[in-house]
Amino acid sequence: MSLFSNTSLRIDALPSLVEEEFEGLPLRYRTLRMAVYSIVMLLVFAALGVLMWFEWQEVNSFRWGVWLAFGAAIALGVMWALEEVKGFPLRGVVVREHDLSYRSGFFKRETVTVPFNRVQHSEIAQGPLSRAFNVCTLKLYTAGHSGANLRVPGMDVERAKRLRQQLDERVSQS
Amino acid sequence: MWKGLSASGNNWMSVSANHNSAEESQPQPAHFPVLRQHPTGVFQYIVNYTWTFIRGFWPILAGAAVSDNIRAYGEWIGLAVLAIACLSALLQYWKFTYQVTEEALVIRRGVLERERITIAFERIQVVNLEQSIWQRAFGVMSIKVDTAGTSGAEVEIAALKVQHAKALKSILSSGGAKVLRDQENEVSEPVSDSTQLIAISWSRLFKVGLTQNHLRSALIALGSVVALAEPLEGILTNWLSDVPMYTWLLLKFLWVLLIPFFTIGVVVIGMLVSLIGAVLRYYKLQVSVQAEGLELSGGLLKKFEFKIPLHKVQMLEGSSGVLQRLIGFETFRIHQARAQSEAAQGGVSMAIPGLEWDHAERINAILFPPVSGEAEEIRPHKMLLIRMLIFRSALILPLLVWGYGWMQIVGGIWGVWLSMAAIKQYHAVQLTVYEEQLCMRTGWLRKKHIRTELRKAQRVVLTESWLMRRRSLAHARIYTAAGPVAVRYIPKKTATKLRDISLYKAEATNRPWM
Numbered sequence: 001m002s003l004f005s006n007t008s009l010r011i012d013a014l015p016s017l018v019e020e021e022f023e024g025l026p027l028r029y030r031t032l033r034m035a036v037y038s039i040v041m042l043l044v045f046a047a048l049g050v051l052m053w054f055e056w057q058e059v060n061s062f063r064w065g066v067w068l069a070f071g072a073a074i075a076l077g078v079m080w081a082l083e084e085v086k087g088f089p090l091r092g093v094v095v096r097e098h099d100l101s102y103r104s105g106f107f108k109r110e111t112v113t114v115p116f117n118r119v120q121h122s123e124i125a126q127g128p129l130s131r132a133f134n135v136c137t138l139k140l141y142t143a144g145h146s147g148a149n150l151r152v153p154g155m156d157v158e159r160a161k162r163l164r165q166q167l168d169e170r171v172s173q174s
Numbered sequence: 175m176w177k178g179l180s181a182s183g184n185n186w187m188s189v190s191a192n193h194n195s196a197e198e199s200q201p202q203p204a205h206f207p208v209l210r211q212h213p214t215g216v217f218q219y220i221v222n223y224t225w226t227f228i229r230g231f232w233p234i235l236a237g238a239a240v241s242d243n244i245r246a247y248g249e250w251i252g253l254a255v256l257a258i259a260c261l262s263a264l265l266q267y268w269k270f271t272y273q274v275t276e277e278a279l280v281i282r283r284g285v286l287e288r289e290r291i292t293i294a295f296e297r298i299q300v301v302n303l304e305q306s307i308w309q310r311a312f313g314v315m316s317i318k319v320d321t322a323g324t325s326g327a328e329v330e331i332a333a334l335k336v337q338h339a340k341a342l343k344s345i346l347s348s349g350g351a352k353v354l355r356d357q358e359n360e361v362s363e364p365v366s367d368s369t370q371l372i373a374i375s376w377s378r379l380f381k382v383g384l385t386q387n388h389l390r391s392a393l394i395a396l397g398s399v400v401a402l403a404e405p406l407e408g409i410l411t412n413w414l415s416d417v418p419m420y421t422w423l424l425l426k427f428l429w430v431l432l433i434p435f436f437t438i439g440v441v442v443i444g445m446l447v448s449l450i451g452a453v454l455r456y457y458k459l460q461v462s463v464q465a466e467g468l469e470l471s472g473g474l475l476k477k478f479e480f481k482i483p484l485h486k487v488q489m490l491e492g493s494s495g496v497l498q499r500l501i502g503f504e505t506f507r508i509h510q511a512r513a514q515s516e517a518a519q520g521g522v523s524m525a526i527p528g529l530e531w532d533h534a535e536r537i538n539a540i541l542f543p544p545v546s547g548e549a550e551e552i553r554p555h556k557m558l559l560i561r562m563l564i565f566r567s568a569l570i571l572p573l574l575v576w577g578y579g580w581m582q583i584v585g586g587i588w589g590v591w592l593s594m595a596a597i598k599q600y601h602a603v604q605l606t607v608y609e610e611q612l613c614m615r616t617g618w619l620r621k622k623h624i625r626t627e628l629r630k631a632q633r634v635v636l637t638e639s640w641l642m643r644r645r646s647l648a649h650a651r652i653y654t655a656a657g658p659v660a661v662r663y664i665p666k667k668t669a670t671k672l673r674d675i676s677l678y679k680a681e682a683t684n685r686p687w688m
Contacts, residue, residue: 014674098681109643111636113673115680118632118687142632143688144488144511144655149633 015096017113022092022103025135029154030088032133037084044073083107093152095163100140102152114150116170118142124160136160206275211267214312215333219263220256222332227255272331274345279319281329291329297321299486299510299688301347303339303479310477315339319346320510340479347481348466368464371540372526372533374456374472382528383452384445385497391451392444456527463540468508470524480524485686486510487541488630488656492534493622504529506537511655511688542627547609552672555647558663559600566592595619605661607672610679612652614659628679630654630687636669652676655688 048070055066087106094101101113119140126136138160140150152160228235265285273280279298281291302318309315314333321328334342374382425432459472467483489509498504505527529537570592573585598618606613607628615623633653642648648669651660661672680687 014671014678016670016674017677099677106640108637108639113634113677115632115677117684118680142653142655144632144657149653 017094017096017101017111019103021094022090022101023094024089024092025154026156028133029135030084032129032135032154033084033088036129037080041077041080044077048073079107091154093155095166100150100152100163102150112150114140114142116167119167122164122167124157124164126157130154138163206273208271208273210271211331212312212314212333212335213267214309214314215270215331216260216263216267217308218316218332219266220259223259223263224256227259270331274342279329279346281331293319293321293329295346295348298346299482301343301481303343303477305336305473305477307475309333315477317342343479343481347483368462368469370460370462371536372459372461372529374459374528378528379453379456379459380449381501381503382456383449385495385501385503386448386452387495388441388444388448390444391447392440395443395447396440452527459526461526461537468540470526482508482510482524484541486688488626488654488688489659490538490541490625491622492529492625493617493620495620499621502530503527504531504534506534508541509656538625542625543610545608545611550607552605552607552661552664552668554600554603554661554663555645555665557642557645557647558603559596561663562596562600563593566596603661605659605664607675612659612676614661624659626652626654626659628676629683629685631676631680632687634673634676636666636673638666 051069052062052066055062083106087104090106090109091104092102098117099113099115101111103109103111120143121141123139123141124136125139130136134157135154136157138150138152138155142149155163262285266283269285269288270283271281273282277295279293279295281289281293283289283291298319298321300318300320302320303315304318305315312333313336315336316333317331317339319329331339331342454474454476455472457472457474459470462469463484467481468487469479469481471477471479487508488511491507491509492504493507494504505525506529507525526537567589570585570589574582574589577585595618599616602616602618602621604615606615610628611625612628613623613625615621631652632655635651635653636648637651638648642663646666647663648666649660649662650664650669650672651658652672661669664672
């Protein structure tokens with residue numbers, strides 16, 4: 001317990017996380033996401049095409065199940081596209097003096113904040129695809145429950161490394 | 175604190191042939207002796223191995239029991255398994271050593287792959303001593319240490335002489351404040367400044383047993399009866415065929431009369447089971463507060479001693495059923511940071527049953543800073559209720575549409591009950607934010623409240639779906655190392671305010687939080 005106390009704290013005077021302060025992710029990451037999107041969609045529709053071809057060979061028409069699958073694939077494609085196009089500008093990080101926040105999602109928007117002094121360790125992960133685009137995933141782990149507690153995918157590698165270094169310095173000071 | 179990755183820095187060293195020389199090459203001060211467990215640890219390992227074998231291979235075992243060919247060699251197979259279990263237990267025992275240095279517990283273990291685990295005392299969340307009934311016969315105890323590391327490092331020393339175990343516990347839980355000079359001298363003398371908080375007497379234990387959830391106990395009893403009935407099928411059919419024929423005829427018409435007897439039987443069995451369960455678990459439960467932390471001990475067949483430093487308590491959960499509220503009892507549960515998310519997976523979480531209101535307040539006052547400042551109450555928006563109702567009616571709807579007459583009636587009654595419960599539950603949800611504390615209340619028949627300190631927050635998540643955004647609502651989740659406090663469907667402004675204040679509290683302090 002410290003002797004110093006500061007009781008009269010006004011909530012309005014607290015530093016607040018401002019939505020406008022979020023910095024977007026590099027556009028390279030959007031290209032990567034688009035590539036993944038088109039590959040997955042290509043595969044889905046190719047599979048559908050095969051299914052329809054067999055169906056046509058067999059009964060010379062399409063039964064309702066095929067139309068259902070077709071509709072579901074299109075709906076999925078449209079929703080996902082909306083998420084990518086509308087959602088990408090919303091993806092972003094804010095690094096403040098004491099914490100890091102990550103916002104993402106169009107249909108379900110999520111803002112995760114982790115204070116630096118609660119971080120146990122950090123990790124920079126990079127798969128072959130993200131290496132090609134020179135981006136990486138920054139993961140911050142806190143204590144207790146397993147799993148990364150804050151994942152920021154699609155960060156610029158240089159920026160992630162700098163951030164991590166800052167984190168290290170902060171911790172060695174305290 | 176940054177470098178020590180998870181709580182235990184696991185050094186994997188694979189040693190080829192000569193273990194001893196490799197171990198001696200480690201820098202190792204001579205005055206910290208390398209110790210082995212009590213020999214009864216071997217038994218513990220044998221039991222563990224056999225149990226894991228049975229659990230892992232039970233479908234095969236069950237298949238084998240049916241086939242005659244394999245049954246003929248049953249004894250041999252059993253003996254072989256036992257032999258393997260014994261051998262590996264012996265090896266494991268032989269290769270397990272521990273060492274207490276000035277600030278860490280060093281454990282070396284593993285037969286094929288040697289593992290060296292160093293646990294710094296300050297990283298230890300909880301020390302738990304356990305003594306099962308056969309261990310008591312040998313005067314040994316097992317000690318469990320939870321560190322809440324990311325890799326799930328929970329370490330168990332299976333068997334130690336009671337005085338050694340107690341001495342080790344006091345060293346481990348002191349956070350390295352005092353160093354062990356001589357283990358023999360530190361025989362479990364209670365520390366002078368310990369104050370006893372709660373001691374459960376027989377009458378209180380009886381009351382606790384009577385106010386458990388009897389329905390659940392009855393279900394457990396029923397389940398085990400069904401499980402037992404399967405192998406005893408032959409005996410049962412034999413026995414039933416002896417019952418004279420006219421009994422069945424009578425039963426055919428008089429079964430309605432048996433319903434009350436059956437109900438009373440279920441209630442009595444449920445009560446008995448919960449009474450026995452309560453006595454087994456909470457026999458001689460004692461809670462005391464010492465300078466280093468909170469200590470719980472008790473148990474009839476399996477004794478336990480559980481110790482946690484005060485500042486490592488993350489959450490205090492109180493819950494009370496209808497019966498318990500009737501006599502003013504509450505069950506408290508202490509949550510600490512832990513590696514596993516579920517208590518069932520070997521994680522330790524301690525319950526203190528049968529607390530009256532003033533006890534509860536005292537525990538709260540010990541664990542957390544006093545409640546001060548103005549309290550702000552946060553309640554969820556109506557959308558939560560609407561969502562609950564939609565989900566529940568979706569559950570009932572198929573029954574009403576496709577069911578027969580009586581099913582529709584039952585479904586209707588059930589639906590009314592569910593909606594009433596939803597309304598009551600919705601009104602019970604309430605988050606109170608004090609200057610330092612959070613208190614989340616939920617539940618209608620079974621009331622629950624979770625208390626935690628604002629500064630224990632280590633991650634804050636705000637979520638808003640597309641529909642919620644139009645009404646400017648949000649979910650707020652404040653994660654501590656022991657789990658989240660979640661409020662759903664609150665105004666976005668309140669949610670951001672909650673985030674700002676908990677982040678501020680967490681970031682502005684340098685006091686240890688776990």
